Amino acid sequence: MSLDRLIEGIARTNNPTVAGLDPKLEYIPDCILKPYIDQYGRTLEAAAEAIFTYNQGLIDALCDIVPAVKPQCAYYEMYGWQGVRALERTIRYAQEKGMFVITDGKRNDIGSTMDAYAAAHLGVTDVAGNGIEAFGGDALTVNGYLGSDGIDPVIKVCRQRDKGMFVLVKTSNPSSEELQDQAINEEPVYLMMGRQCEKWGEQLPGKYGYTGVGAVVGATWPQQLSELRYELPHTFFLVPGYGAQGGSAESVAGAFDKRGLGAIVNSSRAILCAWKKEGCPGEDYAQAARREALRMRDAIAAVIPVITLE
Numbered sequence: 001m002s003l004d005r006l007i008e009g010i011a012r013t014n015n016p017t018v019a020g021l022d023p024k025l026e027y028i029p030d031c032i033l034k035p036y037i038d039q040y041g042r043t044l045e046a047a048a049e050a051i052f053t054y055n056q057g058l059i060d061a062l063c064d065i066v067p068a069v070k071p072q073c074a075y076y077e078m079y080g081w082q083g084v085r086a087l088e089r090t091i092r093y094a095q096e097k098g099m100f101v102i103t104d105g106k107r108n109d110i111g112s113t114m115d116a117y118a119a120a121h122l123g124v125t126d127v128a129g130n131g132i133e134a135f136g137g138d139a140l141t142v143n144g145y146l147g148s149d150g151i152d153p154v155i156k157v158c159r160q161r162d163k164g165m166f167v168l169v170k171t172s173n174p175s176s177e178e179l180q181d182q183a184i185n186e187e188p189v190y191l192m193m194g195r196q197c198e199k200w201g202e203q204l205p206g207k208y209g210y211t212g213v214g215a216v217v218g219a220t221w222p223q224q225l226s227e228l229r230y231e232l233p234h235t236f237f238l239v240p241g242y243g244a245q246g247g248s249a250e251s252v253a254g255a256f257d258k259r260g261l262g263a264i265v266n267s268s269r270a271i272l273c274a275w276k277k278e279g280c281p282g283e284d285y286a287q288a289a290r291r292e293a294l295r296m297r298d299a300i301a302a303v304i305p306v307i308t309l310e
């Protein structure tokens with residue numbers, strides 16, 4: 001009922017990073033895309049098949065060195081139901097390969113609708129008494145700004161099914177300061193949201209000191225990462241913004257505790273497009289992604305304590 005499985009994956013691979021699977025067709029080499037276009041035409045079906053094949057190659061190349069993937073729902077939804085099907089197939093495939101899947105949906109709504117989102121992404125959907133896993137991710141990103149009644153349904157499913165969640169606290173984008181940095185009673189909104197995560201997390205305790213309610217804190221905000229690590233000792237961080245958004249190993253170092261735990265750092269475009277940056281043939285896209293993932297792992301390892309579960 002927590003993020004323990006993710007933390008164990010990090011310790012097993014000795015790697016606190018997650019590969020973001022945000023596939024755009026322009027990232028997919030022709031050797032994958034073209035045969036599907038030839039077969040299905042320039043259709044959503046061709047796009048979705050190419051995305052799944054591309055993701056399979058990435059997962060195969062990364063699963064022994066990277067503990068988790070983070071598919072961002074938007075990049076699948078843009079290809080209609082065919083794309084959403086590719087998301088579901090990607091989640092299953094990554095899990096078959098032993099990876100933890102963080103579905104990046106940033107969901108939030110009133111409680112009754114959150115019941116539906118929680119069932120869809122982490123739980124089971126009831127079909128006339130038959131409970132079916134619709135997407136089956138291991139954790140979901142959520143937006144906490146509707147308050148506890150939007151979060152409680154997710155907590156309930158996490159407790160029942162050993163899943164976790166990440167609540168938006170201090171997002172990586174430049175304009176996150178417009179609202180999240182505003183002070184209420186002399187405390188910034190992001191810190192208030194972080195304190196809510198600590199409180200919500202009491203319902204999902206974990207073996208390693210971190211609860212099942214994590215927080216999203218951007219790699220682009222090193223000072224806030226350190227501040228929040230200190231203020232939120234039981235809240236595990238998902239840290240996007242490394243690489244393409246300018247975050248570096250140095251900027252994420254403050255997110256980690258003395259055991260080298262406390263955070264998992266995401267990179268999407270820098271991994272997905274590594275083959276283009278390296279100027280290598282499309283056939284080598286997965287090995288280029290692996291090289292980039294290893295560079296990221298080693299850069300972060302150089303600035304954080306040695307990872308241990310003790």
Ligand SMILES: O=c1ccn([C@@H]2O[C@H](COP(=O)(O)O)[C@@H](O)[C@H]2O)c(=O)[nH]1
Pocket residue numbers: 020022072104170171172173216217218240241242243244245266267268269270
């Ligand atoms: O604050 C946030 C929350 C989520 N994201 C998501 O992470 C990835 C980042 O992709 P890169 O290509 O590595 O920049 C993407 O899916 C975002 O939607 C974020 O960037 N910041």
